[in-house]
Amino acid sequence: MRYAQGGGLTAERQAFRERIRMEASERFIRGEKTTTIARDLRVSKRSVERWRRAWREGGIQALQSQGPAKQPKLTDEQFAVLEELLAQGPTVHGWTDQRWTLVRVKTVIGRRFHLTVSVAGVCRLLRRGGWSWQCPARRAMExxxxxxQLWKKDVWPHVEAPPRRSGPGSSSKTRPASR
Incomplete structure (x- = not known):
């Protein structure tokens, strides 16, 4: 399944959150109470306390956005190449069946991009790219x-047990009228 945004915060949302922290820093300078700031900015008191501690230790610069927590190992261009490789299917890359596993994707990344990524890192990378895990219906390639369809039409009706008919002694909800 693909998500339009690909997960994570948009640049607009990141900027909005930074503006909130900057407004909180102005209120710290004025000496306002934590509960008042939290109520007015519609954030938790714990967040305001964390921001205040960072502000005391590092000033306004400590409240500025530091960017994403960790840069992805693959660039957008490399991820596009990876998607093309995955679209070719596992058999093209040497596996006998048609299932992509995280270990197999990790191997393809290692072979193509000469990068070492953990299995958890592959999972995060795929999720960040908008992919979700799926359990495909297993069907033989042959x-x-x-x-x-012929077997379902000709053989299966003879194998299937005939339906039970309701009658006396059955658990049917309809009962004969009392006399």
Whole structure:
């Protein structure tokens, strides 16, 4: 499944959060109470306390955005190449079945980009790119759909047990009228 935004905060949302912290720093300078700041800015008291501690230790610069917590190992261009590689399917890359696992994606990343990424890192990378895990229906590559349809039509009705009919002694909800 793909998400339009790809997860994470947009640049606008990051800027909004930084403006909130900057407004809090102005209120720290004026000596306002934590509860008042939290109520007015509609944030938790704990966040304001954390901001105040950072402000005391590092000034306004400590409240400025530091950017994403960790830069992704693959650039956007590399991730686009990875998506193309994944679209080719696992058999092109040497596996016998049609299932992508995190370990296999990790191997493809190592082979193509010469990077070492943990399995958890691969999971985060794919999620950040808008992918979600899926459990595909397992179907053999050699499956003959025409033969399956014929079997369902001709053989299965004879194998299937006939439906039970309601009658005396059954658990049917309809009862004969009392006389």
């Amino acid at each position: 499956r003959n759909e025409h033969a399956v």
